[in-house]
Amino acid sequence: MSRLNHVYRTAGLAAIGVLALAGCGAGGSSASGDSSSETSICKKDASDKTSIDSAPKADWKPSSLDVKVPSSDEYGPEKTDDNKVPSCFAHSPEGGLFAATQYGTPLVIGDYKLMSEITSTQAIDNSDRDKLVEEYKDKPAEYAGQEDQLKGKIQVSGYKVTDYTKDKATYEIAFGMDSKESLGVMTFTVEWKDNDWRFDASEENQSKYGFKEGGSTDGFTKWGPDAESGSSASSSS
Numbered sequence: 001m002s003r004l005n006h007v008y009r010t011a012g013l014a015a016i017g018v019l020a021l022a023g024c025g026a027g028g029s030s031a032s033g034d035s036s037s038e039t040s041i042c043k044k045d046a047s048d049k050t051s052i053d054s055a056p057k058a059d060w061k062p063s064s065l066d067v068k069v070p071s072s073d074e075y076g077p078e079k080t081d082d083n084k085v086p087s088c089f090a091h092s093p094e095g096g097l098f099a100a101t102q103y104g105t106p107l108v109i110g111d112y113k114l115m116s117e118i119t120s121t122q123a124i125d126n127s128d129r130d131k132l133v134e135e136y137k138d139k140p141a142e143y144a145g146q147e148d149q150l151k152g153k154i155q156v157s158g159y160k161v162t163d164y165t166k167d168k169a170t171y172e173i174a175f176g177m178d179s180k181e182s183l184g185v186m187t188f189t190v191e192w193k194d195n196d197w198r199f200d201a202s203e204e205n206q207s208k209y210g211f212k213e214g215g216s217t218d219g220f221t222k223w224g225p226d227a228e229s230g231s232s233a234s235s236s237s
């Protein structure tokens with residue numbers, strides 16, 4: 001997984017450099033919202049949909065560096081544990097999008113401590129996963145010492161469903177900075193396993209993940225905490 005890690009490390013450093021020049025799980029102790037059904041979101045029947053008709057409404061909650069990630073009573077995550085690991089997403093295109101965004105955002109900004117926790121719980125169990133968890137634990141955050149300059153600068157700005165089946169889904173998620181400038185596009189693949197969307201951190205699957213600085217957002221649906229659609233609220237807690 002060293003090459004995959006290098007991709008994200010390089011992307012994280014590039015993002016921070018640009019911003020500086022611009023002036024700048026199973027089980028959990030807390031839930032993103034009370035479930036309206038006795039059945040957990042992630043244990044409901046799979047949706048028959050293969051695409052997303054319009055930007056899904058979300059409550060945008062701050063994560064590392066105040067980068068907001070999507071949450072919904074309908075799509076998940078139903079749980080977020082004490083280590084800030086999200087889990088239990090809906091088995092639908094929207095649920096996969098929420099999971100991919102939640103899982104991938106720490107990689108974009110270089111929060112390896114959080115990513116080690118997410119990988120440990122939500123990545124598919126294999127030997128490469130355990131190795132990557134240890135690598136992340138030993139890595140300092142890319143933004144160390146620059147928190148004040150970078151806080152709140154990067155936010156999700158759009159998405160595209162690249163491929164979707166009930167077993168696997170790939171999304172492209174756009175990030176912007178200062179609510180107006182394009183930063184880049186993250187590609188993230190999730191797989192449905194053990195009643196949740198997870199990701200495969202094995203060496204042979206590294207090509208399914210990546211961040212391209214300044215990537216094209218042609219064909220993307222506008223979505224994010226600052227978008228006109230796809231944002232029902234931006235929570236401060």
